[in-house]
Amino acid sequence: MSTRGMITVAMAFAMVAAVLAGCSAPERGDAGGTQTVVSTGAGPAGTDAGAPEALAYPEGYECVFNADCGWQQEAATKEMNSALSTQPEIHVVFGHNDPSAYGAYLAAQQEGEGREEQIKFIGIDGLAHEGINYVRQGSLDVTFYYPSGGPEAIKAAVRILGGEKVAQNIALGTKLITAENVDSGGEEMPPDEMPGWETADVLDEGDLPQLSGDQYLIGMSQCNLAEPWRKQMDADIAAAAADHPELKVLFKDAQGKAETQQAHVREFIDQGVDLIIISPLEAQPLTEPVEEAMKEGIPVIVLDRKIASDNYTCYIGGANVKMGREAGKWVRRQFPEGCKIVELTGLMTSTPAQERHEGFLLGLNTPDSELGTEAPAVEPAEPEAPAEPTEDDAAVEPDANAAATLTEEAPAEEAATE
């Protein structure tokens, strides 16, 4: 009996070993890129988002270890331990969020051999009490700020309530934050220009309208307040609304349940709010309630993730590909000769992780001529990745691909597990 037990366990392990023999590290680098990105919703520019071409790490930039950490710091620490024990040389750790990068940093530090000094740690999100704090402490070398869109949403709300028309799609940029510029707020990286999209600057053109009437009710439907970034979004909205005494914002938290969020939107309609701001959990389930609100004549501002139709007043968001791309370019600038990379991804079944991964590969594949922080006005097609949309082109041509990428970028989906 014992021998049988032993054999059973051995067989289980051999099966597992067979699986891993078939999928060991080298091919794994581009796993996310080959995934079919499910495009939620028709693009606002009316473009068809086809499956993107498989991107890969360019020559010289090797992904020596890649693991899905599901946005969790503990998982990142664990995976980084494995990477450190098998890889004698690591130059860059790219964490899909700041906690992942920080977890990797702690793993390297806890090793006690000073390896954290030899590795550049890159994070994303740049929340004040997370990423920015880690950069200030010297744990992360760089983080890319993920704007919540909250202040922009309130500006847009004031303009809409004042009877003005605002652009339907507003793209947000990012900020590159390093130890040098952390105290001055980081280096602004404006969004890449794309047809059908405006930057948040349009909201600052001209004075905000003076609102008449005593009070306007705004319903804010948040999909999951358990995520620090979303908590920040609500805080940003509350802070921006505090400057406008005529606005009263009602906050609701759907706790990660699409059904609850549908109910919240209907409650707002029923209550007769003047405007709805929504950060949807998922595109499809929230489309119908939003359309219902639009039909009732209530303007809707959609934040971060999209809905599956064009029937909304204003969309603000979409920085995930941009942040990944800037991270890739930063690596190119730091290591022009190539380097060994550990990528600790977010939950790869969620769109933000897919987009951050894809953006990172796009950034690594950027030709040398474009590596400067400002994009040249006109440029030739990229020889390395001809099929890829070149987002930071200064929109010399209305490239359908470029818009397609943004469409995928839009339904950002911060994983509920973060």
Added chain:
Amino acid sequence: MPEDREPQEAPETVDGAEMEEAARRLGPRNPVLRFLSQNRGVTALLAVVILGALFTPQRGVNGPYLVNVITGHAEPLRDSDGAWNPPRFLTTKIHSDVLYEYAEYGLLAVGMTLVILTAGIDLSVGSVLGIAAVTFAYLLIARGTPPAVAIAGAAGMGTLCGLINGFLVSKLHLQPFVATLAMMVAARGGAKVISGGYKIQAGGADWYWVQGDLPEFMTWMVSPSYGGFLRPVTLLFIVSLLVMVVVVKYTRFGRYLYAVGGNEEAARLSGVPVTGTKILAYSLCGFFAGLAGFCNACRTGLGNPEAGTTFELDAIAAVVIGGTSLAGGRGAMILTLLGALIVGYIDKALSVNNVDVAYRLLAKGLIIVIAVVIQSRRRTN
């Protein structure tokens, strides 16, 4: 299994007699083989480690060692400078990492074993870990209390949650599943109240006592000491486990646990203080969850109100894989260690091979099924 409940199966006869009988029937003469056949957990762990040694990569080489040997891609075990480059499972670092990474689950599983032996279950340990982690971080980072006070706070918070669980189960006669489910939800809420919904970390808020680097104490808890192999967190886990092995095996309280889990009514009639035993078991479970929360805060360098989500499932898995029966009254603390290590080592072998998380989850499911099948066959034999 109904026969688990029969009184004659209760305390003293649990493992020893059954094993001896099996050994009489099947046991090989060779003492090493006999030891292995009598201690299936150890055998399975050895098998895992040996297979791990064959299938983990060498440093700087991708892919399982055995596969590389067959395909001719393996590096020599000793390079020209005379430095060894064995598969990673033959280095101490991996073993140190496994023990360290499983310390939190291990602590939870130690407490969980006590509760499961009484035929109960504690679903709240993950949330209690979370509330203890933020309590510790709040006291140490935000309030600047000495580490000892912060640890006492975390352990105390855990014990309090466990005490409430025990009270609900034994005095109010709530089913353990229901009572601890309620605590699981409530403790998570409590963790968010204490932390204000944010992660408590150095420099995270203006009024925090610690503004600069991580408190030295937290760094020390997770830095290799004791010859570079053990970290204080790992040591805490091992010491807790050894103490509880002794308590369960050699004290009156330990025997009461088996008696209550084997047949509660019979235990009550024989004068076993059933209520007190249960309250103590749940309180200890909470206490160890509190310690695990303290370890979690030190490992992550912050107090995360979301820490420990779904950890209760890993703790239950470790207990079950070890061979402790969810029906109660059967099992042992040392088996829990083996269960935790088997999961830990398999996870590690897959992780250093950079296997996709999806396959790892598949493997984990497979292991649980195999472990339980082996157990139930042992019982029918």
